[in-house]
Amino acid sequence: MTPLASTRAVARAAGGGFAHGRGRSVVAILAIASGVALAYAVELVNRSAVSELVSGLAVLSGTSDLEVRGPGAGFDERIYPRLAQDPDVAAASPVLEVRATVAGRDDPLTIYGVDVFRASAITPALIPAPDRREDALRGDVLFPSPAARRWLGVATGDRVQVRAAGRALALRVAGTAGETAGARAGAARYAIMDIAAVQRDFDRLGRISRVDLRLREGADRGEVVRRLQRWLPPGVVATPPSAARDASAEASRAYRVNLDVLALVALVTGAMLVFATQTLSLARRRQSLALLRTLGLARRRLVAFIVAESAWLGIAGSIAGLALGYGVAGIAVRHFGPDLGGGYFGDESVPLRFDPIVALAMALLGTAAAIAGGLAPALEAASVAPASALRASDPDARWGRRGEPWRRNLAAVLGVVAAVAAAALPQVGGLPVAGYASIALLLAAAIAAMPSLARAAVSLLPMPGPGAGRLALLHLRAIPGRTAVSLAAMVTSVALMVSMAIMVASFRDSFEAWLAVMLPADLYVRASPAETGVLTADEQQRMRALGGAARIEFSRSTKILLDPGKPPVALLARDVDPRHPAARLALIGPSVDPSAGPPPAWVSEVLADERGLTVGSVLDVPLAGERVPFTIAGVWRDYARPQGAIVVERSRFEALTGDTSVNEAAIWIDRGTDPGEVRRELLRQLPADAGTTVISAGDLRRRSLGVFDRTFAVTYALEAASVAIGLVALSASLVAQTVARRREFGMLRHLGLTRRQLARMLAFEGGATGAIGTVTGLGVGLAISVVLIEVVNPQSFHWTIDFVLPWRGLLLLAAALVALSALTGWASSRGATRSDAVRAVRDDW
């Protein structure tokens, strides 16, 4: 036989593989595609978001060597001349950043107040390009960036209604910001104004929020930072501009990796499906492949050709996946924002950036997964002695004999031990690497132990009386190896699905409980824009005078810098009673009475975990340029602020800072009064254009849960895909068996079994196999969920959630899976019994 002829023969055999199982091949391709699509979409969205964020920040920090930044409320402007006069500073540019509510827009607009003379030396993006020269320094004009112009839908000369410090400003668009900063600035949404106008109109006289510094040539940056940091007030830090960029990009990393792992799960499931498809297809072609071997085809070449088949599945899946992923990414960015609901970036839309390297890597990953899935069946098919394969078509004999059971079981036990050990390991570089390893080990252990587990499970089943059930059970007992293989795919997908379901249910439960504690009042009033807006004295007065309001608590939120290299954390000044903090905060763990020592502060779990803060210890908080010691009186759970938060008593905050402004109010309503009526009355009283929101606790809760569900939409979608893939895998292996057992069915038909009986037998087999897979999957999934909740989650996000078993849903799911398995078995019998008995027996040559 010439090599060419052999190639053709194998190619025909390979073609036969596709032709016979076209439906399942398509499903395998889809599984790979979904894995690749998800991984690619996650990567694409995140890269685009991060690069957008980083390039946006880079554009806005221009050519500065250092940035001096402070808390959200800004810092004393007199720091600026000291910086400007430092001998190592060549240029200093003060910036006052504010967020303004724009009429008709939900999102706030970031406005940078700049001194054009200073900015021109450092930050081209912060230079106004007025259409009329006389406008540059005017206080009543706005220079939106190109992106902001599009977003606002304005042209030069138009007026923009901006809400600032309780006043309405009509600013004239007098030109464009950052015209000279190049195309990269075009995507950033911001506007610039003269710094003096921002100070006055936004009630920030005397404050600035940043000073960009360019250093004298040859100045040692580290040395300058050390020198500046000696006199800069606490909470005001000098850092290279890249530090802030890295911190912002870093914050989302664990979230992205978690999504990546979900994508990997889809890929593993895809690989399992390729495995099942190939096993089935090779079982069908067993004799023709054996014939090729007898005709002189080398074993290695046969393996290569079969692997090539898997690779084709992988390549087709990967290509489809990339296209799908790009589309999904586009939709995801539009609907969930660039952080897929994670809350790490702003909510501005980002253009997707196509990166060929990433695309190629994803395609290779998909193909590798497919090859990995197809490798075992290929090796198995090639290792069969041609003569025996030609004679007998019983592949199960080999599967049953392969590997010593005790070895696999030992490996499984060791795997579980290693998984437990890995779960106890700390995070690596901010990522729960050991946690993921633990999950992988649990899965591997389950797969290794599957044959023994299946055998044990089958032997435990009571032997029914003569009939289809008995035949099925006898078959299952006789060849547990094959059953185990087909079960591995199912266990994997069921386990992952169950673990996700438990984790999400637990998180949702904890989230709901947290909302209930954090939202004790009936109505919530929030200034616009969120976080930086202020409820004016007039608005506060109207709230106090409101009929039907039993109690009002105001709160102030601002941002402070605890660490130079980290993003700012939230500082919340609230009416918390130090004796009963649990009435307002979702406290976890012990709390102390700080009546002796520094005043109390309650830190969020994220902050406590990241900084290793313990209850009773003292934390220095930079407030109004001073380092103020606080006793950590408790740690509270906070799912809202991923960068961390500190709560202090509002009275103390006001005494320390002199800042009496508030941005939120909680209103308790008299019993018997209709909250809806109070809300309507309040809305009537507040200025309509202020953008102030009044929302009932119930609506807020519903809205928050809506956001939560949207965030986990990706997870839900993946769960559904996982169930579907698991079922397809199960059906594929069942069909593989029925194909392999055509002789047996023929014989049974000869012996007088009706098609109905045969179908019942297969339905029973399917149901039993499904039950074993489901129960095992449930067990493994439970174990994985514990790892997810207790290890992966706290290590990724620094917050904890309480374990909740959604047993009703799980039971329902299990029942559905067993029923579907039985149904699949029954359906597979139709194909297997279609051919007549004579032909079926003749298959045995």
Added chain:
Amino acid sequence: MLAAGLASLAGLPFARRVGAALTPSDARTAIAYPDARTGAPLAFPADFGAHPQYRVEWWYVTGWIDRPTYGFQVTFFRVRPGIAEDNPSRFAPRQLLFAHAALADPALGRLRVAERAAREGFGLAGANEGPTHAWIGSWSLVQEGAEYLTAVRAPDFSFDFALARTQPVLVEGDGGVSRKGPDPDETSGYYSEPQLAVHGTLAVGGRSRNVEGAAWLDHEWSSDYLARGAVGWDWTGVNFEDGGALMAFRIRDAAGAPVWAGGTLRDASGRRTTFGPADIAFTPLHRWTSPRTRVEYPIAMHIRAGGLEATLEPLFDDQELDARASVGTVYWEGAVRARLAGRDAGRGYLELTGYGAPLRL
């Protein structure tokens, strides 16, 4: 001298925007600027300092350095744009400062230039009332007794000069009120300090040396400078070797005809003669076309001021300042030798504006 102010605007990347703040149409309607005509006769030392009520003001130093020969120029320019006057912010741009420095380096064959701009405030930049004190960061012009001290730090040159008074102040125009156009409102407050003795250090090309020379200081303030229909002007200030000093200017319309002209001569004996439009004539002797901008300048001039006939010859041809990228104009500002009856008799500066395109203030 106006061009000096413009020059300080010109080199700045954002001058196009800021310069606009000077447009009378915008500013005059918003606030009431005083005009020089209504001012009292000059009173020193108050008039050495800033006149923050006026729209524009400059202190303009030009001079020659001996051995080796350089021309130098440093200007501090104050603008009250008439905006943010009621804003309590310390950043409010009520007063803006611009500074411009140029070094005419014969070895290089063209000007080295640098500029600064800032809003007044935080002690980082300002122009004080009282004795002269204008500064932007490390650039400064300070009056101390009978001396002015000026410091300039540019990337490729820097200098620290003491400019010592050797003669009394030369009050220009009618008791310090200098007419700039046919409209009696078009005036400036104006005095000069000719024959200043220069001592100090000049660093250029990586080499710092002690130098000496002679300089001229102009201090002028106005709220309404440029006459309607004017496109530019020619100005010169000359220190004669015998101790005499001549200032002459003419303001031109689009056709090149004088809209207004004036000048002052103080001879070696100290006798002062004031010239009106009829007494002053500028006649181009030699024209030079810039290879960069294709603009043609009359870089050598014959000047008649009353009975005085002088010729001005440039230190070298290319003393053009190209500010088209920012202010949209280009002009010539250079060190010149003055000859009387064909004999070298003095040194000064010549300023030629509005030859490329009409100048707008």
